[in-house]
Amino acid sequence: xxxxxxxxxxxxxxxxxxxxxxxxxxxxxxxxxxxxxxxxxxxxxxxxxxxxxxxxxxxxxxxxxxxxxxxxxxxxxxxxxxxxxxxxxxxxxxxxxxxxxxxxxxxxxxxxxxxxxxxxxxxxxxxxxxxxxxxxxxxxxxxxxxxxxxxxxxxxxxxxxxxxxxxxxxxxxxxxxxxxxxxxxxxxxxxxxxxxxxxxxxxxxxxxxxxxxxxxxxxxxxxxxxxxxxxxxxxxxxxxxxxxxxxxxxxxxxxxxxxxxxxxxxxxxxxxxxxxxxxxxxxxxxxxxxxxxxxxxxxxxxxxxxxxx
Amino acid sequence: xxxxxxxxxxxxxxxxxxxxxxxxxxxxxxxxxxxxxxxxxxxxxxxxxxxxxxxxxxxxxxxxxxxxxxxxxxxxxxxxxxxxxxxxxxxxxxxxxxxxxxxxxxxxxxxxxxxxxxxxxxxxxxxxxxxxxxxxxxxxxxxxxxxxxxxxxxxxxxxxxxxxxxxxxxxxxxxxxxxxxxxxxxxxxxxxxxxxxxxxxxxxxxxxxxxxxxxxxxxxxxxxxxxxxxxxxxxxxxxxxxxxxxxxxxxxxxxxxxxxxxxxxxxxxxxxxxxxxxxxxxxxxxxxxxxxxxxxxxxxxxxxxxxxxxxxxxxxxxxxxxxxxxxxxxxxxxxxxxxxxxxxxxxxxxxxxxxxxxxx
Numbered sequence: 188x189x190x191x192x193x194x195x196x197x198x199x200x201x202x203x204x205x206x207x208x209x210x211x212x213x214x215x216x217x218x219x220x221x222x223x224x225x226x227x228x229x230x231x232x233x234x235x236x237x238x239x240x241x242x243x244x245x246x247x248x249x250x251x252x253x254x255x256x257x258x259x260x261x262x263x264x265x266x267x268x269x270x271x272x273x274x275x276x277x278x279x280x281x282x283x284x285x286x287x288x289x290x291x292x293x294x295x296x297x298x299x300x301x302x303x304x305x306x307x308x309x310x311x312x313x314x315x316x317x318x319x320x321x322x323x324x325x326x327x328x329x330x331x332x333x334x335x336x337x338x339x340x341x342x343x344x345x346x347x348x349x350x351x352x353x354x355x356x357x358x359x360x361x362x363x364x365x366x367x368x369x370x371x372x373x374x375x376x377x378x379x380x381x382x383x384x385x386x387x388x389x390x391x392x393x394x395x396x397x398x399x400x401x402x403x404x405x406x407x408x409x410x411x412x413x414x415x416x417x418x419x420x421x422x423x424x425x426x427x428x429x430x431x432x433x434x435x436x437x438x439x440x441x442x443x444x445x446x447x448x449x450x451x452x453x454x455x456x457x458x459x460x461x462x463x464x465x466x467x468x469x470x471x472x473x474x475x476x477x478x479x480x481x482x483x484x485x486x487x488x489x490x491x492x493x494x495x496x
Numbered sequence: 497x498x499x500x501x502x503x504x505x506x507x508x509x510x511x512x513x514x515x516x517x518x519x520x521x522x523x524x525x526x527x528x529x530x531x532x533x534x535x536x537x538x539x540x541x542x543x544x545x546x547x548x549x550x551x552x553x554x555x556x557x558x559x560x561x562x563x564x565x566x567x568x569x570x571x572x573x574x575x576x577x578x579x580x581x582x583x584x585x586x587x588x589x590x591x592x593x594x595x596x597x598x599x600x601x602x603x604x605x606x607x608x609x610x611x612x613x614x615x616x617x618x619x620x621x622x623x624x625x626x627x628x629x630x631x632x633x634x635x636x637x638x639x640x641x642x643x644x645x646x647x648x649x650x651x652x653x654x655x656x657x658x659x660x661x662x663x664x665x666x667x668x669x670x671x672x673x674x675x676x677x678x679x680x681x682x683x684x685x686x687x688x689x690x691x692x693x694x695x696x697x698x699x700x701x702x703x704x705x706x707x708x709x710x711x712x713x714x715x716x717x718x719x720x721x722x723x724x725x726x727x728x729x730x731x732x733x734x735x736x737x738x739x740x741x742x743x744x745x746x747x748x749x750x751x752x753x754x755x756x757x758x759x760x761x762x763x764x765x766x767x768x769x770x771x772x773x774x775x776x777x778x779x780x781x782x783x784x785x786x787x788x789x790x791x792x793x794x795x796x797x798x799x800x801x802x803x804x805x806x807x808x809x810x811x812x813x814x815x816x817x818x819x820x821x822x823x824x825x826x827x828x829x830x831x832x833x834x835x836x837x838x839x840x841x842x843x844x845x846x847x848x849x850x851x852x853x854x855x856x
Contacts, residue, residue, distance in 0.1 A: 227645065267835070276500070276846070277838040280584055280645070284785055285838060289831025295824030296533075406824070411653050418646045457661035464650040468636075471647060475640040493502065 198442060203334055204400060206438025208233070208392035208409075210337050212416035213423070213430045214344055215388025220420055221348060222381035223361035225489040227283025228268050229389050230413025231290025236261040236390025237397035238294040241404040244306040244394075253306065254333065254394050261390020262383045264290055269382040273375045276491050287413070295406045302405060306398055333395055338431075340388070345427035357381060361485035364492040374492050389413065411464065418467045422474055424483040433470075440466050500846040510844040515790055515797070518837035519804070525832055535819055543818055544811030544826075559697030560810045561803065563768050566701040567592075567760035569802035571784035573708045574753030576793040577716075581725040582732060583749040587633065587648025588757040589781025590655035591626040595758020596765035597662050598625025600678055600772045603687045604667065607679065614686040619700075619762060626758015627751050629655065634750035638743040644750065656777060663774045678772040681765060689767035701763030705802075708756055712795040721748065757781060779827075786834045805830065 212229050219226050239260030244253030268286050271277045348354040357377055360367045364374045396412065397404050415437060423429035444459040452459070527537040548557035571588050578585045585591075599622030603614050633647040667678040681687045689699050716722035728735040728745055736742065760780065769776055787805050791798030812826030 271835065271839055275839050275842040277841055281579075281789060282835075282838050284586060285831060285834040288782060288786065289828065289835060292824055292827030292829070292831045296822055296828050299822050299824070411649070414646060414649050418643075418650070421643060421646070455661055455665070457657040457665075460660075461654045461657040464653040468632075468642075468647050468650050471642050472636055472640050475636075475642040493500070 198439075198446060200330070202435060202438040202442040203330060204438075205441045206434040207334050207337050208395045208400065209412055209416050209419060209437055210431060210434035211340070211392035211395065212389040212413055213419040213434055214337070214340055214427065215385035215392075216416055217420045217423065217425055217427065217430055218344060218348075218357070218388075219381050219385035220488055221361045221425060221485055222357050222378045223364055223485050223487040223490065223492075224272065224378050224382055225279050225283065226265065226268055226286070226382060226385060227280060227417065228264070228286025228290065228413075229385075229416050230409055230411065231287035232261040232264045232386045232389035233290075233393035233396070233413045233416075234294045234407070234409045235264045235290045236393030237408060238298040238301075238393075238404060239390065240394025241301055241306055241397040242297065244398055245301060245304060248307055250307050250398055253398055254391060257390040257394030258387040259390070261386040261388070261393065263386070265382045265386020265389070266379070268386075269379045272491070273378055273382075276493055279489050279491070291407060298404045298406065303403070306402055306404075331399060333391070333399065336391075341427050341431045348427065358485070361487055364487050364490070368492070368494055374494070378492075389416070392416070415463070415467055418471055422470050424474070425485065436470075437463060437467070499849045500842065501849050502846055503844075506844045511792065514840040514844055515792065515801070515837060517840045517843075518790075518833060521836040521840070522829065522833040525836070526829055529825065529828070529832075530821070533821070533825065535821055540815055540819060540821060543815045545807060548807060548810045548814060557810050557814065559691075561806050562697035562702050563699070563806075564809045565802045565806035566699070566705050567764055567780045568784050568787050568805055569798055570701060570705040570708055570760040570763075571753070571757045571781060572787035572791065572798045572802060573705070573712045573795055574756035575784055576788040576791065576795070576798060577712060577725060578749035578753050579729075579788060580716075580793050581728045581745050581749050583746050584645045585630065585633070585648050585750050585753045586645055586785060587629075587650075587652045587781070588753060588784055589777060589779065590648070590652035591629045591754040591757035592761035592764075592781045593652075593655040593659050593777050594629040594761070595622040595626035596761030596769075596776060597659060597667070597772060598622055598628075598758070599762035600681060600687075600765050601662070601667060603681065603684075603766075604679060606686070607684070610686045612686070615689070615766070618687060618766065619759065622758045622762025623755045624758070626754040626756070626761065628754075629758070630750040630754020631747070634747045637746050637750075644746070648750075652781070659772070659776060660774055662772055663776070667772050669771075676774055680771050682767055682770040687766050689763050699763060699767045701760060701767065704756075704759055704763065709795045709799055716795065725749070757784075783830060786830055789834060790837055 212233055216226065216229050236257035240253040240257030243256035244250050247253070264286060268282055271282045272279050348358060356367070356372050360372060360374050360377045368374050392412070393409060396408060401408065419430060419433040419437065422433040441463050444462045447454065448456055448459050523541065526541065530537040530540040548554060548561065571592065575585055575588055599618040602621035603618040606614055629651060632651060633642070633644040636642040636647055637644045663678065664676045668676060669679045682689065689701065692698050692700070692703070716725065724735065724740045724745060727738065728740055728742065765772060765776065783805060787798060787801045790805070791801035808826055808830060812821070812823065815821040816823045
């Protein structure tokens, strides 16, 4: 094994790329869960975003339109979930699973004619001499716009939840929908908006996979990224900053195992490919070990709300 | 305006009628989907739902029906038990794979012996493999309170990698030069899981499914464990105060569903699939989730749901061969079915009232 072939600069730069889809999806899901809704359909919304974004980008030639359509596709899928769980009061766990199964099937159907083509990808931002700096240039100034968008979104979500009135209402709805309802806030309205936002974020994350990271369309290409995003929300104990840390940690493991594979490590390839999932399990266990975690989750997470009057 | 009013108790009539309504709605949506794909919708529905049972080649398709329904029912019965108790095992696909690998490995260890003991031994090992894989989320949940949904699902991806390493590495057929995949288990007399009655497609997996359905039905309706499962799902707090041991329930539900999924994998690898290969995982573990819900989490309902879902598989294959319908259309169709089912369920728990003016 030749470890010297792994360059730390490239490693960090590519871990940011690897983490971005999960970061976007996890950030959206965190907002959804903060409003008291558990949407297990992240995987389904991501893959729909991946296929919608890819098709739009191929047909129009513009990756930007691709990302826009991906966000729209993810949001439409999410609103389907929202309609079922908020209006028809169906079980959130079961509906989320249905969303994932449906999304995987529908995306494969839509993406039929698009297997094996290349889409117009997003270029890296070129900031002249800044991007030419030895280490900082590649890691800080050498990414595509979506990476920066995802980082900005972390800050926006954090500030929104912490400092704005709307963010306070959203948290109130998640902590106690009955109290929020009694105060005159539209619980269903708030939750539907949160769900749509979560879907749009998951869609963007999916499109980042199909348009930048891979960049191709293949059936089931999200390969569990949506589920990992769900795990990261738990890992982050519903805080935006920790979502960022969790996503980058996970991205780091993914990139590291890929690098070890190419460097010819003496560990079996299959074990390396399974490593990100094993680490996720390990992290979940470690979080559960931490005392007092039950108080961290939004109190009304996953509970249906039905206003009797 | 339309308003929902909670029923004091869920309506039994709607509980029974809603799956039928959901199937009907899915058919309507399916017609629209096939039309959108540019296929003749009537022709497509006839190929998928009518021809396999009553058409010209029904003698072939009817056999396929039980081959597909067997594992689906077997897995779904186990899952439904957990879903009823609020234990969400969605990693049945992983337990299915590990059951198949363990069973196959146990059998292949004795190759080329032809003792009749080998097949029963493989069955036991397959079941144990499934149980072991199901125990990981169960014990983590009981010991540390880790979310079983995420852990069981992550283990699917781990199992897929295990499958890949078995198929190209340690279970690879030493006589096949360079080809991945294990020895063919269905062509080795000691391990083959043959059709029991010619032409029906019934193999040992189908028999196991029937036993599992009866067992689950009796357990749920006649046994204290079944009562506790139903109680824990309907009223978790009451169950805790009533002295239900939640930890035992979690271990039982995940172990039971893991065992059945492992068995399904073992019967598949020794019969229809024939060998441990990279593409062995076929998504039964995920489709079984739909089957469990479509069958109202009731063992007898699951039999009907499993047969219907098997029909969409068999008919879907026929449709993709004859009409050029994309294979993925069937999984979208199946997902739609689950959606409609969850949507019409509102009628079971709520009354729909038309709001007339302000009557306070």
